[in-house]
Amino acid sequence: MTDPAGIAVSEFGTQPAGEERSAGQDQVRSLWSDAWDSLRRNPLFWVSSALILVFLLMAAAPQLFTSADPFYGDLAVARQPPSAEHVFGTSSQGYDVYARVVYGARASIMVGLLTTVGTVVVGSVVGLVSGFYGGWLDALLSRIGEVFFAIPLLLAGILAAYLFQPGPGSGLVSQVLRVVAVLVVFGWPSLARLMRGSVLQVKPNDYVNAARALGASAPRLIVRHILPNAVAPMIVVATINLGTYIAVEATLAFLGIGLRDPAISWGNDISIASSIGLVRAAPHMLLFPSLFLSLTVLAFIMLGDAVRDAIDPKLR
Template identity: 50%
Template structure:
């Protein structure tokens, strides 16, 4: 006679059913997340604002990495005899007060300004996401503590705080500016990350993973963050342009980047004298226009990404 199967032990069928349910829920969750990103990319490719801003940002990144592609001169090579000369053949943007080529300095200025914006945004996104995720996931005492710390930093005016901290630091360059912006700029992203994590951790697949004994780190990184990261990405894209403008503001006030560093903020600060602007407006208009276009491009990119990732706007 054929062997007779032993009955499954008590509770094994329930555990198998729970595992199957969790696997199915996790698969559906993965497909939903994949569908969200694929649908967002589908919409972005057909959004002219996204395409235009992305191409412009790509061009700015390329010239910040390899400015010699479109500028053959040195940004620190100056001829004082040509001070404040207007545009001429071979010098499309004219010369500044020191006789430096404005076009070359405008091209090379993208490197420092964009580097500060990108590095500060990465620092803000990492710190804000870490604090907000921990506060939203654990709740209770940790949520209260981290939320109050966030409120303290939120109450510090960014420009005023950056002026105070940078005035106390003797080291110059892009890294002190990046550090100050990262330390003061993370609370907004922390609040967004906290709210997203609180919403995501209430989903069924998270509860199923918790019932099966998944560790907190696995639940947070594997199941929660993929659904909670979209608002953080949108906010980071928008604030990147804001941080570039903030670097220019701090450099204009004399506490950010300083010569011989070449940046748009440094050149705007050097051209801020009213008499010089009246006699040679080109020394201010070109770096200011480059700064405005860059900030606008990142804000437009962030708006397009927000519209694509927010299901309520579909």
């Protein structure tokens, strides 16, 4: 309590919050349902969720959004500006830019989701183990993490992508998994550090001691008491990271070392569209994939912000 205001607020904090409130309203109010309540009242949450929903749908079923074939190039209509027939115009190969953008969502979303799942799983397991057990195990895991952490994600991606080039014509999934693997290997340490930090904060709490005094086993302590109270910051950062991973994938593709034909990727298309001459001749080729990429990244970052505000208003 540094400032007098803190004292004032904490005075109210000690009030029996639910005592009278409960009469007419819900009897049961967990911290998660409180968080959901405040999330629901946040317009940022609804805007970002709507956007994400659209992109998810686009990734799952692109046919719903366009009947055009993203691989059908008609050189006769190359580099045309937006028109009624091609709403986003056509590319220098004569592809329909709208169809390319729609089909490109799948790669980006897959990379974002899978990388997030991977980093969260590896990061939380490592973070939990090193935070809970401490000692030499913590020292070892932390040093390993630091080694990967010291290499910038992008630099690592460039290196790894050069070293492990995909065979010509390999499919979308295997290409995506390659990129995901690289991002996970170099992305988990930041989440592990985060998790370790929260575990160290939760561990000394007396409810953990109370369970230890009752004879609770280590797995029980971790699963019942530590994880539920340590997971919140992880959720927030993972959501924001999801957007970041999508941007990193696009950057790799832009540099020509991420996803490549036949996979359709926004980064790849942006790369082609930004070659000299094309930017001025066909700016729509650059504009639309960039716009979609930015919107997707923005949506996830906004969602992360909204979730953070809901979980812990003090972090704002």
